Amino acid sequence: MTQNKKKTFLQGALILVCANALVKLIGAVFKIPLANLILPAGMGLFNTSYTMYTFMFVVATAGFPTVISKMVAESLAIGKQREADRIFFVAIILLAIVGIIGSTALYFGATYLANLIKNPRAYLGIMAIAPAVLCASLISSFRGYFQGHQNMYPTAISEVIEALGKLVIGYILAFLFINKSIELAAAGAVFGVTCGTFLSFTALLIIYVINKRKREYSTVESIRTHKQIAKELIMIAIPITIGASVASLTNVIDMAMVVGRLQSIQLVTEGFISKYNTLINYTLFNGGVNDDLANKLYGLYSGYAVPLFNMPLTIVVALSISVVPAIAGAIARGDNSIARKTSESAIRITLLFAIPCAIGLSTLAGPVLLLLYKSALAESLLQKLSIAIIFVSLVSVTSAILQAHGKMNIPVINMFIGGVIKVIINYTLVAIPSINIEGAPIGTLVCYFVIVALNFFWIIKITGAKFGINDFFVKPLVSAGAMAIAVIFIFNSMISTGIGVKLATLPAIAFGGIVYLLMILLVGAIKQEDIEMLPNGREFAIMLRKVHLIK
Numbered sequence: 406m407t408q409n410k411k412k413t414f415l416q417g418a419l420i421l422v423c424a425n426a427l428v429k430l431i432g433a434v435f436k437i438p439l440a441n442l443i444l445p446a447g448m449g450l451f452n453t454s455y456t457m458y459t460f461m462f463v464v465a466t467a468g469f470p471t472v473i474s475k476m477v478a479e480s481l482a483i484g485k486q487r488e489a490d491r492i493f494f495v496a497i498i499l500l501a502i503v504g505i506i507g508s509t510a511l512y513f514g515a516t517y518l519a520n521l522i523k524n525p526r527a528y529l530g531i532m533a534i535a536p537a538v539l540c541a542s543l544i545s546s547f548r549g550y551f552q553g554h555q556n557m558y559p560t561a562i563s564e565v566i567e568a569l570g571k572l573v574i575g576y577i578l579a580f581l582f583i584n585k586s587i588e589l590a591a592a593g594a595v596f597g598v599t600c601g602t603f604l605s606f607t608a609l610l611i612i613y614v615i616n617k618r619k620r621e622y623s624t625v626e627s628i629r630t631h632k633q634i635a636k637e638l639i640m641i642a643i644p645i646t647i648g649a650s651v652a653s654l655t656n657v658i659d660m661a662m663v664v665g666r667l668q669s670i671q672l673v674t675e676g677f678i679s680k681y682n683t684l685i686n687y688t689l690f691n692g693g694v695n696d697d698l699a700n701k702l703y704g705l706y707s708g709y710a711v712p713l714f715n716m717p718l719t720i721v722v723a724l725s726i727s728v729v730p731a732i733a734g735a736i737a738r739g740d741n742s743i744a745r746k747t748s749e750s751a752i753r754i755t756l757l758f759a760i761p762c763a764i765g766l767s768t769l770a771g772p773v774l775l776l777l778y779k780s781a782l783a784e785s786l787l788q789k790l791s792i793a794i795i796f797v798s799l800v801s802v803t804s805a806i807l808q809a810h811g812k813m814n815i816p817v818i819n820m821f822i823g824g825v826i827k828v829i830i831n832y833t834l835v836a837i838p839s840i841n842i843e844g845a846p847i848g849t850l851v852c853y854f855v856i857v858a859l860n861f862f863w864i865i866k867i868t869g870a871k872f873g874i875n876d877f878f879v880k881p882l883v884s885a886g887a888m889a890i891a892v893i894f895i896f897n898s899m900i901s902t903g904i905g906v907k908l909a910t911l912p913a914i915a916f917g918g919i920v921y922l923l924m925i926l927l928v929g930a931i932k933q934e935d936i937e938m939l940p941n942g943r944e945f946a947i948m949l950r951k952v953h954l955i956k
Contacts, residue, residue, distance in 0.1 A: 477553025
């Protein structure tokens with residue numbers, strides 16, 4: 406791959422980073438006031454419905470976007486545009502079929518599924534989100550096709566439209582139904598997801614039709630048949646789908662298990678009563694954890710800690726999407742050296758973003774929760790969960806790298822091993838009265854650490870990539886450590902002057918970000934070639950070199 410090809414990869418990632426950052430901002434604008442509106446009980450129902458949708462969507466379509474992207478990129482690398490279009494046509498037919506099946510199963514099985522996961526009041530939300538499986542299935546075919554062209558704009562546009570639809574429609578419906586019942590309010594909020602996916606699909610269809618008119622084809626292309634393409638799509642997608650299904654199924658089992666194991670606690674500790682007094686005050690409390698209190702505790706974890714935990718993963722999702730067609734195209738051209746360098750670059754950039762996010766969010770967990778939710782009840786949950794940002798980020802990118810090299814089964818096996826470990830840890834820890842819901846983030850942390858270790862082993866073995874401890878880990882950790890010290894100092898200094906926690910939080914975060922950027926330049930964690938790959942990066946690199954911040 407040439408310099409321009411690498412530039413395409415990083416610019417594509419940057420486009421998605423910007424779009425995903427906007428999506429996360431929109432999501433925060435949706436979920437933060439939503440959590441304040443429907444409270445932990447409503448968030449428990451909302452996230453139960455959304456988790457069931459995610460599982461069904463993953464089972465139906467998870468492997469296809471990556472495979473479509475990979476196959477389209479490979480065909481384009483050897484000049485077969487007509488074959489790339491045929492791949493898309495076959496994919497959208499397959500995904501329409503599985504999407505219809507998935508939506509039907511979720512809608513008519515809503516009551517059964519809600520009872521199965523021990524949260525029967527969530528059935529309305531599951532029914533409301535069921536049609537989104539079909540829309541999301543069709544969306545994944547379009548996104549995979551455009552990503553195979555390394556054109557990230559359609560994906561970016563559709564993600565923003567989807568988020569806006571979810572925000573506007575979901576919150577309005579929740580607000581209208583809140584006085585009727587918490588179940589209807591949660592279902593209204595989750596129906597916004599369905600509306601958002603429909604709007605996103607409509608936008609992608611329009612973009613595809615416009616681009617189709619501009620397409621040029623070679624008259625001498627020798628392309629595969631529909632049957633051959635369908636066979637390859639399915640055979641490659643199955644392992645990826647199984648792997649993603651394992652992770653998604655683990656989350657569903659985890660959700661049901663957390664609620665169930667909480668309910669098994671017959672007598673809570675004095676510390677538990679003191680800490681979660683505000684939740685207990687609105688619950689029929691008999692000394693143990695009943696189903697209502699269990700749902701509230703799960704809502705506290707899934708509705709307050711998890712959304713903040715997911716926010717920093719924006720960068721990584723973008724890198725994962727961009728890295729597959731970039732590496733697959735390089736391999737199709739026989740350029741294994743560039744495929745290896747792209748892998749190394751993606752992982753290094755991932756760590757540069759994930760490590761400060763993890764340490765920063767853990768350091769200011771309480772103040773951030775107070776700023777956004779007016780409650781720091783989930784502080785210890787978020788502190789533990791934040792550290793897992795590093796490993797979840799690496800899992801996303803390393804799995805994409807292995808898939809781009811055609812090693813579809815390896816991430817599946819590794820995900821399965823990690824999922825089993827997570828289930829065992831959660832089953833054991835959550836039922837201990839002194840640990841209770843705190844066991845959930847511990848299970849997540851250990852699970853993804855194990856998966857990352859296994860993925861790294863195979864990437865090194867397959868690609869020969871080199872990950873120097875100093876460049877990849879020590880420099881980002883030292884920089885993030887300096888950032889954390891600066892954040893604590895600024896925050897405490899402002900608090901000591903009488904400024905409230907909320908007013909002190911944002912300046913501390915901003916100052917910490919500046920310190921981190923300066924530190925990674927001072928220790929040489931960012932390489933000149935990475936800066937030059939960004940838009941107008943060459944001029945920026947020259948400026949930094951003049952002040953001796955890069956070599």
